[in-house]
Amino acid sequence: MINNSNNGVVVGAGWLGQPLANSLEADGWQVVRTSRQAQNKPNWAQFNFEQGICEVDMPHAVWFFCMPPGRTIEAQLAYSQYLTESLALAKAQQAKRFVFCSTTGVYPTKAQTYTELSAFEASAEKQSRLLENEQQVADSGLHYVIVRLGGLIGEKRHPGRFLSGKTLSSSANASVNMLHQDDAVSGLSFIATHNLTSSIINLVTPHHPTKQAFYAEATKLLAVDGVNFEKSNLEERIISSDLLVEQGFQFKYDNLFKALKNC
Numbered sequence: 001m002i003n004n005s006n007n008g009v010v011v012g013a014g015w016l017g018q019p020l021a022n023s024l025e026a027d028g029w030q031v032v033r034t035s036r037q038a039q040n041k042p043n044w045a046q047f048n049f050e051q052g053i054c055e056v057d058m059p060h061a062v063w064f065f066c067m068p069p070g071r072t073i074e075a076q077l078a079y080s081q082y083l084t085e086s087l088a089l090a091k092a093q094q095a096k097r098f099v100f101c102s103t104t105g106v107y108p109t110k111a112q113t114y115t116e117l118s119a120f121e122a123s124a125e126k127q128s129r130l131l132e133n134e135q136q137v138a139d140s141g142l143h144y145v146i147v148r149l150g151g152l153i154g155e156k157r158h159p160g161r162f163l164s165g166k167t168l169s170s171s172a173n174a175s176v177n178m179l180h181q182d183d184a185v186s187g188l189s190f191i192a193t194h195n196l197t198s199s200i201i202n203l204v205t206p207h208h209p210t211k212q213a214f215y216a217e218a219t220k221l222l223a224v225d226g227v228n229f230e231k232s233n234l235e236e237r238i239i240s241s242d243l244l245v246e247q248g249f250q251f252k253y254d255n256l257f258k259a260l261k262n263c
Contacts, residue, residue: 006030008192009058009095011047011086012067016101016152020064020185027189032058049085050078056089062097062192063090069103069133076129083133087140098144099192100137104177104204104239106130106148111174111235116148116200116243138199145191150204150239154181158263160218165225172212172229177204177239180259182252190249197247204239207256217257 006029010021013033021031025043033039034047034056045055065086069079090098107114108123122128134146153159159178179187187203215227245251253259 007058007061009061009063011065017066020188023185049081059093060096063095064099066101098142100146102134102146102148104148104150111237113238113240115240116198146200148202150177150179153178153263160222163227164219167228169230171231171233171235173210173232174235175208175238176211176214178256179205180253201244202239202241204241205256206241208238218260
């Protein structure tokens with residue numbers, strides 16, 4: 001386990017970053033959360049590059065970059081700038097580690113099992129952009145870990161609510177690669193405080209039911225209309241978290257049907 005002096009900076013203290021910060025504080029960390037807007041609260045710092053404001057001042061900390069990349073061009077450009085600024089600040093303040101929240105969306109859509117060692121090339125613009133973000137972190141000169149998170153579910157993110165009554169272009173028999181918020185938080189904390197054997201880590205629940213089975217259970221729990229699919233061919237695209245489990249991490253929810261009951 002790393003001696004991190006219990007200092008952490010959480011860039012983007014939103015749906016994922018805020019519970020992560022709370023969990024770290026519960027474990028005895030001194031944490032600074034960032035927000036684009038002034039919060040006037042203890043343990044918050046304004047970080048707004050558009051306005052030239054940065055109140056973050058915590059040397060020798062572990063940095064967690066939890067901002068979502070956004071969907072619009074404007075949001076993606078802002079995300080890239082915040083990542084650039086965060087890396088520069090972390091380096092200037094001699095960060096002990098930079099934990100970058102990426103996504104399993106970097107992997108190709110081809111049906112196969114992907115590990116951290118899988119070799120592949122980007123075949124779509126979105127995939128290229130995600131890989132470019134990861135490369136920026138890798139080239140920063142910081143001690144870093146890139147965490148490829150599965151599709152996030154949890155409080156206020158119940159998959160049955162979002163997709164009820166819709167028809168998806170994906171296959172009913174495609175595998176899901178999901179992750180509960182609680183396991184995202186505990187996984188990021190584990191990764192930040194352990195000397196892992198890889199600088200890239202997949203953080204995905206090691207249970208991969210079909211989309212049809214997963215969304216049938218999700219909508220059943222909410223008593224809402226089910227989800228329909230345009231195709232039914234078998235597509236076993238699985239993102240493996242075996243490496244993280246081998247390092248000693250234990251998932252709270254190793255079964256996604258149990259995770260659905262706590263969304």
